[in-house]
Amino acid sequence: MKKYYGIIPAFYACYDERGEINAKAVRDFASYLIEKGVQGLYVGGSSGECIYQSVEERKLVLENVMAVAKEKIRVIAHVACNNTKDSMALASHAEALGVDAIASIPPIYFHLPEAAIAKYWNDISSAAPNTDFVIYNIPQLAGVSLTISLFKEMLKNPRVVAVKNSSMPTQDIQMFKMYGGKGFTVFNGPDEQFVSGRVIGADGGIGGTYAALVDLFLKMDEAIESNQISLARDIQNAVDEIIYKMCEAKGNLYAVLKEIIRRRTGLDLGSVRAPLSPLATSDESIVEEAISMIEKAEEKFL
Numbered sequence: 202m203k204k205y206y207g208i209i210p211a212f213y214a215c216y217d218e219r220g221e222i223n224a225k226a227v228r229d230f231a232s233y234l235i236e237k238g239v240q241g242l243y244v245g246g247s248s249g250e251c252i253y254q255s256v257e258e259r260k261l262v263l264e265n266v267m268a269v270a271k272e273k274i275r276v277i278a279h280v281a282c283n284n285t286k287d288s289m290a291l292a293s294h295a296e297a298l299g300v301d302a303i304a305s306i307p308p309i310y311f312h313l314p315e316a317a318i319a320k321y322w323n324d325i326s327s328a329a330p331n332t333d334f335v336i337y338n339i340p341q342l343a344g345v346s347l348t349i350s351l352f353k354e355m356l357k358n359p360r361v362v363a364v365k366n367s368s369m370p371t372q373d374i375q376m377f378k379m380y381g382g383k384g385f386t387v388f389n390g391p392d393e394q395f396v397s398g399r400v401i402g403a404d405g406g407i408g409g410t411y412a413a414l415v416d417l418f419l420k421m422d423e424a425i426e427s428n429q430i431s432l433a434r435d436i437q438n439a440v441d442e443i444i445y446k447m448c449e450a451k452g453n454l455y456a457v458l459k460e461i462i463r464r465r466t467g468l469d470l471g472s473v474r475a476p477l478s479p480l481a482t483s484d485e486s487i488v489e490e491a492i493s494m495i496e497k498a499e500e501k502f503l
Contacts, residue, residue, distance in 0.1 A: 206240055245262060
């Protein structure tokens with residue numbers, strides 16, 4: 202049995218009416234996703250608005266997730282900050298809480314050489330020496346790609362067990378699987394290409410829209426596992442149309458996703474943190490249309 206596989210939603214930031222971390226909402230949201238039957242949670246990444254939160258806030262979020270999820274589900278904690286010291290502090294904290302793995306993007310803003318990126322990742326890993334390490338490759342946002350030379354250097358670290366690959370070419374998934382060797386895990390990142398990523402070799406996916414479309418992604422993964430590729434493709438096409446609709450909003454995508462969850466489940470995760478844009482009045486119709494599309498897709502495929 203593989204340790205990491207299947208549908209792993211990227212956990213959304215949960216705020217109260219003042220814009221502060223809402224610990225109860227964090228726990229309720231984690232419980233909701235666990236009950237849905239997902240295979241893991243990815244906490245503190247892009248969907249968690251990590252770059253707009255303090256170290257203490259990120260610790261608070263993970264503590265409340267682990268209070269609900271520990272020993273029930275795999276938890277991967279994204280711990281990267283834009284400096285090594287804070288990243289190591291979050292890594293040590295995550296290991297103390299008992300997460301299954303930590304993850305990290307490369308340092309952003311300054312374009313560092315590969316040797317400096319490798320040192321950054323290995324320093325973070327050294328702060329959680331008994332915990333698996335996941336490389337997060339998202340070049341379109343981080344500004345640097347995980348090259349094969351850098352990947353091979355990181356494979357010298359025995360804690361490096363997986364790549365979360367959010368680059369657009371699915372070929373990257375195939376290459377990381379090939380060079381990673383037997384037992385190495387690769388997660389598909391772009392939600393819009395989940396099926397193609399899985400078919401070319403990804404063991405599962407970590408995605409920002411999964412939580413709002415959780416039943417559809419679980420069904421898609423189930424169809425792939427049972428070799429029902431046509432069905433999986435049809436669900437993917439329906440999901441992509443929904444994602445494209447949500448992206449028409451003026452508000453940030455995560456504001457749209459949280460509002461859809463609030464209307465469909467009653468879970469109030471709050472809005473998004475500035476400078477991300479909250480829902481605009483004109484987004485109301487887009488949210489309603491997206492919900493209608495989700496319900497029609499669920500009626501058709503579930």
